Every structure is written in structure tokens, then in C-alpha cells.
Amino acid sequence: MEILPEPKARTISYGGSGFFRAGRLSGRLAGGGGGEGRGAVGLGGRIDRTWGVFVGDELSAGRASGIDTSVPHSARIWNYWLGGKDNYPVDQAAGDEYMAIFPGVVELARASRAFLARAVRYLAADAGIRQFLDIGTGLPTVDNTHEVAQRVAPESKIVYVDNDPLVLVHAQALLTGSAPGLTAYVEADLREPEEILKAAGQTLDFRQPVALMLMGILGHIATFDEARSIVTRLVDALPSGSYLAINDGTNVSGTAIDEAQQQYNEGGAVPYQLRTPEEIGRFFEGLELVEPGLVSLTRWRPEATPFGTPAEVDGYCAVGRKP
Numbered sequence: 001m002e003i004l005p006e007p008k009a010r011t012i013s014y015g016g017s018g019f020f021r022a023g024r025l026s027g028r029l030a031g032g033g034g035g036e037g038r039g040a041v042g043l044g045g046r047i048d049r050t051w052g053v054f055v056g057d058e059l060s061a062g063r064a065s066g067i068d069t070s071v072p073h074s075a076r077i078w079n080y081w082l083g084g085k086d087n088y089p090v091d092q093a094a095g096d097e098y099m100a101i102f103p104g105v106v107e108l109a110r111a112s113r114a115f116l117a118r119a120v121r122y123l124a125a126d127a128g129i130r131q132f133l134d135i136g137t138g139l140p141t142v143d144n145t146h147e148v149a150q151r152v153a154p155e156s157k158i159v160y161v162d163n164d165p166l167v168l169v170h171a172q173a174l175l176t177g178s179a180p181g182l183t184a185y186v187e188a189d190l191r192e193p194e195e196i197l198k199a200a201g202q203t204l205d206f207r208q209p210v211a212l213m214l215m216g217i218l219g220h221i222a223t224f225d226e227a228r229s230i231v232t233r234l235v236d237a238l239p240s241g242s243y244l245a246i247n248d249g250t251n252v253s254g255t256a257i258d259e260a261q262q263q264y265n266e267g268g269a270v271p272y273q274l275r276t277p278e279e280i281g282r283f284f285e286g287l288e289l290v291e292p293g294l295v296s297l298t299r300w301r302p303e304a305t306p307f308g309t310p311a312e313v314d315g316y317c318a319v320g321r322k323p
């Protein structure tokens with residue numbers, strides 16, 4: 001096992017698998033909005049090259065207490081819609097309330113995960129990408145990015161980023177990569193892209209192409225202009241031949257999804273802004289869209305099924321290449 005030197009940044013230790021933490025530190029960990037405070041901070045320990053994550057020296061007992069089960073969290077509600085068990089009554093209630101107004105959200109969540117897997121497979125198998133930066137990882141489920149990528153190319157390196165403490169806990173247990181690849185986890189906030197790049201740079205080589213994945217996360221950024229600025233800052237750091245893959249919720253199907261979203265946004269979880277397909281397309285300005293371009297999640301390179309093409313869902317996606 002090759003052990004990398006400790007990062008220079010201040011460190012906090014965690015037991016078992018270890019992880020980076022970048023950006024803000026204290027504060028609203030429990031609110032789904034990540035921590036507050038400034039500066040890059042690496043969690044204490046070393047990187048285990050096989051498991052691809054930090055191996056810390058001390059178990060952070062307080063870490064678990066960062067998980068607040070009194071307010072619904074995006075990752076856990078998403079997990080509930082995907083049929084997972086890593087959620088709490090407060091998340092189930094928020095998920096049920098959404099479903100009561102817009103039942104299509106379950107199909108939307110599943111179509112979103114299916115798109116993620118198809119996109120990663122395309123990036124690894126057809127585009128030859130071996131480095132992935134997946135921001136807004138969510139709770140582990142089937143076909144996580146590292147599993148799909150490392151099935152195609154075992155040497156693939158994946159850096160996951162999320163700001164939800166429960167995602168960190170599950171990532172420690174489940175997001176284990178396979179040698180010769182590497183799977184690392186950075187606890188950071190998308191609103192601090194420079195911190196993410198700094199931490200991810202300990203695992204990824206930014207002189208080589210990287211696939212930047214922003215799956216179901218940009219809606220958590222309050223305004224379109226801020227979201228676009230974040231995407232631009234991240235893409236600017238990537239070399240030619242890199243890719244951007246995005247999916248996000250839209251509101252093209254009628255008023256029910258707007259109503260459900262408004263209720264969700266008032267329910268205590270970090271709000272999510274539904275965007276127009278045109279806005280999602282603008283995240284890709286300057287990039288070359290891969291066929292079939294910007295489409296509903298089920299229409300991006302769908303796999304053949306005996307039942308024909310699945311119906312469109314209210315979420316759009318695309319994959320673009322940086323020239």
C-alpha cells in the first residue's frame with residue numbers, strides 16, 4: 001500500500017477510511033448546506049492508494065453528531081425516492097409530500113441515476129476518460145460513478161464531493177474503489193469551487209482530461225448566474241479534452257412540479273431551483289455537445305428495452321467536451 005504524505009492543510013482525523021475536507025468548516029453541517037468557515041482543510045491521515053481515501057488516526061465521534069435528523073436533507077430525500085434505506089422519517093415525509101403533488105419525481109430520480117450510469121459509461125468507454133470529479137455525490141446506490149468507470153477501466157480515478165455529513169459517513173463505508181484505480185472523497189461545498197479544485201488536485205492530474213459531473217446539484221445554487229459562474233470556474237480549470245456532464249430538474253411538464261418544489265423549498269431542506277432546458281444548455285456554452293445534445297434524461301443515448309423508449313421526464317441533461 002502506497003501512503004501519500006499528509007496534506008499541508010490543517011487536518012481533522014477520522015477513523016477507517018479517510019477523506020478530504022475542503023472549504024468551510026463549522027456551522028450548518030446539519031442543514032444540508034455544508035459547513036461554514038474558510039480555508040482548505042484536509043482530514044487527518046494518509047491516502048490509502050488501494051481504497052483511495054484517507055486513513056485517519058482518530059475516529060471522529062462528533063462527526064456523526066453533524067447529522068441532523070430533524071430537517072430533511074437533499075441526499076436523503078433523493079435516496080428515499082430511489083428506494084434506498086438511508087433516510088429518516090423527516091426525509092420520508094418531505095419525499096411523500098412531494099410525491100403527493102408530483103408523483104413523477106420517483107421516475108425522475110431513477111431516470112437521473114440511469115443517465116449518470118450511461119454518461120459515465122460513455123465517458124470511460126467511448127471518450128477514454130480516466131479521471132472523474134463527481135460533485136454532489138449523494139448517498140451510495142447502485143452503479144455509483146467509480147463502479148461504472150472502474151468496470152470499464154479499472155485504473156480510473158474518481159473524486160467524489162458532497163457537503164452532507166451523512167454522505168461522508170456512507171462514503172467511508174461504501175465508496176471504496178478497486179486498485180489500480182483510486183476513489184477519494186472530498187467534503188466541500190460547490191459554492192467554493194476553488195477549494196474543491198485544490199483538494200481534488202491531490203488525487204486528479206489536472207493536466208489530463210477530467211470529466212466534471214454535476215448531477216442534480218446545480219439547482220441547489222440559488223441563482224442561475226451563481227450556478228453558471230461556478231460551472232465556468234470549474235471548467236476553466238480543466239484541460240482541453242475534458243468533459244462536463246450535467247443533469248438538473250426542469251419544469252416543462254406543467255404546474256405540479258413547481259408546486260411540489262415550492263413546498264419542498266419551504267420545508268427546511270436546502271431549496272432546489274428548477275431551471276429551464278435553455279438555462280441548462282447555457283452551462284455548456286463554449287463546449288461541444290455530444291450527441292444527442294440537450295434532452296430529457298430518458299432520451300440521452302437510451303439503451304434498447306423491449307418496451308420501447310421510456311417517456312420523457314422533467315429533467316434535462318447533456319454531456320459536452322471542452323475543445
Ligand SMILES: C[S@@+](CC[C@H](N)C(=O)[O-])C[C@H]1O[C@@H](n2cnc3c(N)ncnc32)[C@H](O)[C@@H]1O
Pocket residue numbers: 032033034074075078112113116135136137138139161162163164167188189190191214215216217220270
Ligand atoms: C439530488 S442529490 C443528487 C445525488 C447524485 N448526484 C445523483 O445524481 O444521484 C444532490 C446532492 O448534492 C449535494 N449538495 C447539495 N448542495 C451542495 C453543495 N452546495 N455543495 C456540495 N454538495 C451539495 C447533496 O448533499 C446531495 O447529495
